[in-house]
Amino acid sequence: MTDTMRSHGAPARGPSAAAAAVTTGSANALMRLTDPPMRAVQRLIGAARMPYVFLLPNLVFFGLFVFLPIGINIVFSVTGGTALFPAERPYVGAEHYARLLDCGSYLEAASCREDLFWRGVGNTLTFTVFQMVAMVLFSLVTALVLNRPIRGRGFFRAVYFFPVLLSPVVVALIWKWILQRDGLLNAVLTTAGGEKILFFVDPGWAMFWSVFVSVWAHMGFYTLILLAGLQAIPRDVYEAAEMDGTRPWRVFHRITLPLLWPNLLVVLVLVLIRSVQVFDEVFVLTGGGPGTATMMVVQYIYATAFANQVQNFGLAGAASVLLGVVLFVLTLIQLFLTRRRAS
């Protein structure tokens, strides 16, 4: 009989109790095994420094797989040539940054020396604005509906969350199959007597479907965050409003929205960060076309570093650093908002 069983009096029975016993036993054995060396380390460095020992594995992981690549990327951005090893690359200073930022007008990509980078920036901005509005709007509406006592609520919650589980590449391929010349949607259109629409040849349609597919794929996740926020709003506030005879729109505007605002802020910032980083779904869906109408910044970086004949790691590195700065600022905003909410 384990310690856990004893502490609860009568022993539990069944497979779950057996599993719990095995887990607890294993944990105890592991603790007995690690206890002596940990005590030795503590004697050596003092109890105050022990948290760093526990942080060390994660720090090593982050150092190797996050901070080191960031450092290498910065080195690449100030060196030139096609060599892969930093030691073999000549130092070029801010040449790549100057090239990227050399524009007649930042509002006119064609006036820039590296016009494709600025087309990517423009497309990413467009995508971000439409994606944020659509994502927040649809997630909010869906969360509001799913928060009501409708029939099959659990089923619908699962249905809306399901696309989140799919790989972005799979999502894009499914929609590509639906939207292509001989795809499902055009089959429906022609059956209904309409004309085929070449969605991937028209820049407007291509951007529309890029946003649509992205919203479809990720809406479930943000709906879940908002749903959690809605369920945390005390029922008595609504009951008081009902007793006062407040109209539904006023309830939403004066009660739901303000109390949901912290969750909405988190969703907004998360969607913003994700939109700026968008690549896989759009790349597989449209290939960045037509022309460069849906080519995002990350695709520009990928193409410059890997798809072009001369693999310009330096220029791609500089573009990555600029993108990283934008993402860093956005992350700071998210941290600030999250902390303010917590306090």
Place this chain on the structure above:
Amino acid sequence: MKKAAWMAGCALALSILGAAGARAETTLRIMWYSDGNEGEVMNDLLRRFEEKNKDVKVVLDQVPFKAINETLPVQLASGQGPDLARITDMGGLAPYLLDIRPHVKDAAYWEQNYGPFLQWMRVPGNTTAIPGYMTQLTVTGPFVNKTLFEQAGVAMPGANATWEDWAKAAKAVADKVQAPFPVAFDRSGHRFFGLAVSQGAQMAETGGELKPVDDGFKRAAKLVVDWHKSGVMSKELWGAVSGTAYRGANEEFKNAQVVFYESGSWQTAQFDKTIGDAFDWVAVPTPCGPANCSGMPGGAALVALKTSSHPAEVGRLLDYLASEDVAAEFYARTLFVPGHIGLAKKGIAYKSASPQAAAALKVFGDAVGKLDPVAYRIQGDPSSRIVFNAAISRLGQVVVGETTLDDAYQRISADVAQQIAERKKKQ
């Protein structure tokens, strides 16, 4: 007696150990891509090589073409990589190719039969290296859906027809039979240069600077853009994706949606296999432009890589695969145009080819003889891929109306100059 027996036993044990050591296997890895059945055929040949060379095991790693173009160069730049690879960008990867001349039995055989193509694999200035052999010689050229012409009642242009003749005829056919793609070009700079060379493009170097955009290039670019405007070409191929992305129209051709498809000899085997008797298709000679009736040569080579730790075994393997009998079998079973001068002269017996495929291979074989020297020079230029990519990327923008032709010409020149300058930067 006992001592003698003991010594004999020791000697036997040592000889067994020695023999085991001598038989220790060397594993060679080949990074390989396939358009058709060539991976399958190569595997057969490799197993036969292994039977004759018990000390060597060869693993054929089959990867998508994209991996050859994008992953392999990065691997090689980092000092990693397989022993051999099947590549198409011979000039670009030349610095990473291993010279197997010291390891081949008869270098003269290689020079005699692969000589013109070996130069594509050598770094500029080198005239002696033997880095590998051509698994196929390709030549660009058009495929035509003959059935659509018959259904439309339009006569097919003759042997010396111009590009404009074919465009006009294909549009007439497409209009009558409601085909969505009158003329389709693979979205590839190489295919574009097939047209550009016939229009007089030179891609010459003047004063040490490469001039990708000349009058011939401009004539070809204008034709392509005009064809898109008039509906002869659909934006779905050149306009639908961005940058240097390749987009073929082989699937559309197989589905009888394309009247005239500018691609190349490598499509023959898959059309033969997949189209069957669904419709009649033919390969026709490359249309003529004001300069010539040449397409672009190209091909894939199986090359040795400097990353190999077993150059002698790699040399032995390539010697076997490039030998006349083995190469002949490979070309015949894969329906490839031979990249072996001797076999090209003798002719390959394509026993498994249907009459349609055999006729197409004959057309492409004849086209090799009509290739303009400029086309060979462009293909062998180490900067050719840079120009091809810049051309396709910028012309794609013009096709969808993002930019003008004049602006595209400037951008192509700037892109090429910038990439060549970047490549020259050394520590």
